[in-house]
Amino acid sequence: MCSPVCLDALYGCASRRGFIKKSITAAAAVACGARASSGTPVAPQPRSFTNVLDLTHPLFEGFPTFDGSKWFTMEKMFTFAKEKLNINRWTLVEHTGTHMDAPLHFTADGHSVDEIPVTDFVVPIAMVDISQRAQDDPDTSLTPDDVRKWEAANGPLPEGCCVVMNSGWHRLLDSPKFTGRDAAGRNHTPGFHAETAHMLAERNVKGIGVDTLSLDTGMETRAGAFPVHFAWLGSGRWGVEALANLDALPAKGAILVLGGPKVRGGTGGASRVIALV
């Protein structure tokens, strides 16, 4: 199915140790219940909004990937000039563009995108802004302290929320900084800290989101360690990556609508992410 070239591309710097660590972490995550529901159900309360924002980058051939792989292509199948209608065919790797991750992405048998209840896709947003720090340190991560500071300023995380990292990377799509690839092939982009993933997995939090290409930092991703992916998706929750337009969001009060694909067995996929504010 997949050539050694693309395997290498994904795992560029992966060490044998990294693989072993992943296996253990993943086994533990599965043992803890990859399909476990997150948090206690609460009776639905009326929610309201006035404005609609798009948190989605356009997807196109050449949308950045950490190693430059082309994960989306489009070919014309019918054209208006010839057949009087336009239809294209896409070839798409699930984890490109603004896209979601399902638990199945990093578990043996966690929920695929089609198995997640739709009610988990319409949730309050808690936006944690680490963009100032990230500007000076692209390897920084969203720590438990950042969440505690957010709560000190905004009150407890809303029940069943999505915690979104605003690292400022959503502004960098057209810049080499977006992938942060250095001469040695490492990627310098912010992400969640593994301790934060573990902390949030103990709370009623439905999802986490980032404006970078990975829930993990670029360094952890390229090293093949993926501690946040294993901890968070392994706990049965979803993630969303490469969010756009985060500066338009308030720290609190917006509602995220994750318009992810409903592909049977899908591990994730390009999504339309909308905020109701």
Next chain:
Amino acid sequence: MCSPVCLDALYGCASRRGFIKKSITAAAAVACGARASSGTPVAPQPRSFTNVLDLTHPLFEGFPTFDGSKWFTMEKMFTFAKEKLNINRWTLVEHTGTHMDAPLHFTADGHSVDEIPVTDFVVPIAMVDISQRAQDDPDTSLTPDDVRKWEAANGPLPEGCCVVMNSGWHRLLDSPKFTGRDAAGRNHTPGFHAETAHMLAERNVKGIGVDTLSLDTGMETRAGAFPVHFAWLGSGRWGVEALANLDALPAKGAILVLGGPKVRGGTGGASRVIALV
């Protein structure tokens, strides 16, 4: 790009006359302004909801198409057993599963999916139920009279709404009736009537939706005429097809969130369609 086989598959029964008619209709539609905005902008008002419904069918290899063509395939690229993560690659024709149509689908240069303002994707639903009539006559269509009856019962169509046809076909995904293909290769499924499309194009209506595979009736679709596609998409609006779960919707009061793809130049695509009720 496309073999004669699949062209034939799409246009099975298309006559030369059908092609000519389409060209004329399309030219007229483009002349009328395929990029024209629909309706007058209104200041945003607070909207509220309590529940979340999924109007999306799962997408899978073998999702029905009118002629049996396979428009979605998925292959495993990485597996948890081998690489400790799961990633799939999809090949997808834009117009399969629960999916949207952009104006570009049936115009020379109308808006593609990424060019439609996101505010047009969060709109009130006016659901017109013709399921009882369709049960006896699968070639029936949603007529201007049906819209007038809806308005007599529910008041004027909400500003900037999506008019959704409930033909009962959303219940038939697992039945041969879903494609309605007869021995002669014709398809018997309900759709909008062309006159309804023209009537709604004069109103502040953002989109139309169906629970069948085509905005047009199956017969019009397979004949290659597509009068509703040309009239409606040609007026610069969007459509959504193969909606699920419509019996859970009220006739009025729900909000549709069209989580369509944001692919640059996309003519449509598999979408997550959510109702806020």
